[in-house]
Amino acid sequence: MRHKFAADALAKGAVAVVIDHEVAGVPAEKALMVADTFKAMQDLGIAARARTAAKIIGVTGSVGKTGTKEMLGRVFSALGYAHYSEKSLNNHWGVPLSLARMDAGCDFGVFEMGMNHANEIAPLTQMVKPHIAIITTIAPVHTEHFPDGLNGIAKAKAEIFSGMDSHGIAILNRDNPEFDLIVAEAKRQGVTKIFSFGKH
Numbered sequence: 001m002r003h004k005f006a007a008d009a010l011a012k013g014a015v016a017v018v019i020d021h022e023v024a025g026v027p028a029e030k031a032l033m034v035a036d037t038f039k040a041m042q043d044l045g046i047a048a049r050a051r052t053a054a055k056i057i058g059v060t061g062s063v064g065k066t067g068t069k070e071m072l073g074r075v076f077s078a079l080g081y082a083h084y085s086e087k088s089l090n091n092h093w094g095v096p097l098s099l100a101r102m103d104a105g106c107d108f109g110v111f112e113m114g115m116n117h118a119n120e121i122a123p124l125t126q127m128v129k130p131h132i133a134i135i136t137t138i139a140p141v142h143t144e145h146f147p148d149g150l151n152g153i154a155k156a157k158a159e160i161f162s163g164m165d166s167h168g169i170a171i172l173n174r175d176n177p178e179f180d181l182i183v184a185e186a187k188r189q190g191v192t193k194i195f196s197f198g199k200h
Helices: 006-011 037-050 065-077 094-100 121-128 149-163 179-188
Strands: 017-019 031-033 055-060 082-084 108-112 132-135 169-173 193-197
Touching: 006 017, 017 037, 037 094, 037 121, 055 065, 055 121, 055 149, 065 082, 065 108, 094 108, 094 121, 121 149, 132 149, 149 179, 169 179, 179 193
Parallel strands: 017 031, 055 108, 055 132, 082 108, 132 169, 169 193
Antiparallel strands: none
């Protein structure tokens, strides 16, 4: 049953709810009626991203996304007003929710983006539009969805570059065997400022 928590959210202090049909216990003045709640969440995230002048950092990778995001969020909090996504809110619902929660006056925003299949990071990065993209590492996670194995995972992670402009910066793990492939994907998508880290 969709919206089964809407009335409860209002009872717990929510100012309003976004719903796509009338719900018992939700007065009309507390409801923002939309055709599609998922599209509304995406639009809210996109609007929040558009209204900020913050430096935006996107983080993806097979492992280490949340730790990297948490570390960066804390570091940037010492330098200014930083927003970073809670927990592991890194999917098609979590990313727009995290964006929507970002204050317009932030100096920095750090967003984690996850995937299980190809073509899942591309729509997320189009919302986040990072100035800086970090790919932590490529590892055999979700390989059942990638016939070409780690190369397929690397290409899916490299979708993060599709939301960047020509001034974007990529920070990549030089120790990954797929490093050259990711660099080629970054350049193909117009990102030429590439920095690396690792033991290499």
